Amino acid sequence: xxxxxxxxxxxxxxxxxxxxxxxxxxxxxxxxxxxxxxxxxxxxxxxxxxxxxxxxxxxxxxxxxxxxxxxxxxxxxxxxxxxxxxxxxxxxxxxxxxxxxxxxxxxxxxxxxxxxxxxxxxxxxxxxxxxxxxxxxxxxxxxxxxxxxxxxxxxxxxxxxxxxxxxxx
Amino acid sequence: xxxxxxxxxxxxxxxxxxxxxxxxxxxxxxxxxxxxxxxxxxxxxxxxxxxxxxxxxxxxxxxxxxxxxxxxxxxxxxxxxxxxxxxxxxxxxxxxxxxxxxxxxxxxxxxxxxxxxxxxxxxxxxxxxxxxxxxxxxxxxxxxxxxxxxxxxxxxxxxxxxxxxxxxxxxxxxxxxxxxxxxxx
Numbered sequence: 422x423x424x425x426x427x428x429x430x431x432x433x434x435x436x437x438x439x440x441x442x443x444x445x446x447x448x449x450x451x452x453x454x455x456x457x458x459x460x461x462x463x464x465x466x467x468x469x470x471x472x473x474x475x476x477x478x479x480x481x482x483x484x485x486x487x488x489x490x491x492x493x494x495x496x497x498x499x500x501x502x503x504x505x506x507x508x509x510x511x512x513x514x515x516x517x518x519x520x521x522x523x524x525x526x527x528x529x530x531x532x533x534x535x536x537x538x539x540x541x542x543x544x545x546x547x548x549x550x551x552x553x554x555x556x557x558x559x560x561x562x563x564x565x566x567x568x569x570x571x572x573x574x575x576x577x578x579x580x581x582x583x584x585x586x587x588x589x590x
Numbered sequence: 591x592x593x594x595x596x597x598x599x600x601x602x603x604x605x606x607x608x609x610x611x612x613x614x615x616x617x618x619x620x621x622x623x624x625x626x627x628x629x630x631x632x633x634x635x636x637x638x639x640x641x642x643x644x645x646x647x648x649x650x651x652x653x654x655x656x657x658x659x660x661x662x663x664x665x666x667x668x669x670x671x672x673x674x675x676x677x678x679x680x681x682x683x684x685x686x687x688x689x690x691x692x693x694x695x696x697x698x699x700x701x702x703x704x705x706x707x708x709x710x711x712x713x714x715x716x717x718x719x720x721x722x723x724x725x726x727x728x729x730x731x732x733x734x735x736x737x738x739x740x741x742x743x744x745x746x747x748x749x750x751x752x753x754x755x756x757x758x759x760x761x762x763x764x765x766x767x768x769x770x771x772x773x774x775x
Contacts, residue, residue, distance in 0.1 A: 518772040518773065520775075555773070563775070572775070
């Protein structure tokens with residue numbers, strides 16, 4: 422169990438395609454625990470992807486259950502290996518920030534409803550969920566990290582206000 | 591977060607739009623070793639307007655910057671203004687409150703911006719971004735105003751809609767308030 426440093430852009434790993442996870446072994450379990458610990462240590466963070474802590478593997482964790490946007494509509498803590506979006510619909514714009522791109526926010530358009538298939542990091546089984554709303558946004562944001570994409574690659578409108586919140590509720 | 595140990599200037603340049611304005615201004619800044627630490631530029635009714643916060647790590651005189659920029663602005667017939675910022679004046683703001691977008695639109699008439707802005711000012715609500723456009727047709731002009739504001743801690747967007755309800759009925763305009771506080775992912 423260890424909180425890892427979040428890599429910040431321009432660290433090159435953040436722009437690299439991550440490699441698939443082959444099986445849920447001790448090493449991957451340790452990685453998932455590090456991701457959870459790092460997520461829980463971040464101020465208001467609802468997800469972390471492996472490349473953000475320096476590991477080029479297709480693993481990410483998402484948990485919007487404690488966030489005000491996600492508390493009423495979520496699947497709890499998701500430990501996702503090799504996630505794939507197999508269906509998506511709807512479009513909405515949300516202003517996003519990212520721990521790997523400090524002091525900048527921008528409006529990003531994403532699907533509002535997604536079906537995502539992944540190897541569950543809890544038991545190694547294939548799992549499919551339908552996520553919507555903020556949870557869907559968070560999953561898409563973390564999955565982008567696995568493809569070397571940052572929200573900056575998807576910004577439709579720069580947030581002109583440079584005021585950042587001191588605390589994320 | 592203060593941009594400290596730096597000399598900072600607020601520079602603004604406005605003039606008839608044409609290709610090459612940004613290149614001409616930034617050539618001067620680059621040559622002098624200045625950093626553009628924050629900037630916003632846009633075209634307003636054919637006038638190009640740019641505002642830059644320029645920083646320099648070495649002692650640097652306002653006169654020199656003004657003289658160098660003045661030359662290119664004169665050539666392009668653009669208005670220049672340079673103001674030196676005191677230490678700590680150029681900083682990144684932080685807010686405890688929510689950030690919301692306020693949309694106002696309706697039949698064009700005098701006072702829309704003033705009445706909305708005044709209501710916000712009375713309640714100590716800080717405007718962070720403001721854009722207005724005159725749209726519609728010549729016979730039926732529509733005024734559209736989009737602004738972003740930082741709400742004080744004790745207010746939620748619904749409160750703000752209520753505070754603006756007087757302006758809304760008086761001017762017969764539509765006013766909507768929507769939360770756009772960024773989500774940290």
